[in-house]
Amino acid sequence: MKRSRQAVIAEIIEKHDVETQEELAGYLKEAGFSVTQATVSRDIRDMKLSKVLGEHGRQKYAILKQKEEHIGDKYTRVLQDGFVSMDMAQNILVIKTISGMAMAVAAALDALKLQEVVGCIAGDDTIMVAVRTVADTKALMEKLHGMIGK
Secondary structure, three states: OHHHHHHHHHHHHHHOOOOOHHHHHHHHHHOOOOOOHHHHHHHHHHOOEEEEEOOOOOEEEEEOHHHHHHHHHHHHHHHHHHEEEEEEEOOEEEEEEOOOOHHHHHHHHHHHOOOOEEEEEEOOOEEEEEEOOHHHHHHHHHHHHHHHOO
């Protein structure tokens, strides 16, 4: 129900300049969804909708996913460019980088907001990544190998 409603929301804001939550709720009701203002508000937050300036100088809701994906690509490139190797010690992941790249790679890891990562400490060419569990460390290593292609 939630996914289909959010798919309809995406269609609505593509077709119409929706300025308010009440207006969006009206379009959803026309599409057959019984929603409250709280539901619409949660959907807006979940979908990360933003208000942007429309053609006539008025604010409207828009999806800015492409921009976020583009930013994620930049962080992935930083990982690819700086990565040398990684190894685990229980729930600590140690990542070796090209000299001088540890801070940038650690910042990229933090910015990606990977659920397994608690935080990073970086030196010149080494990063210590605190991970929630041993199982999460293994999963994170697989995820990073996939991202960097090594």
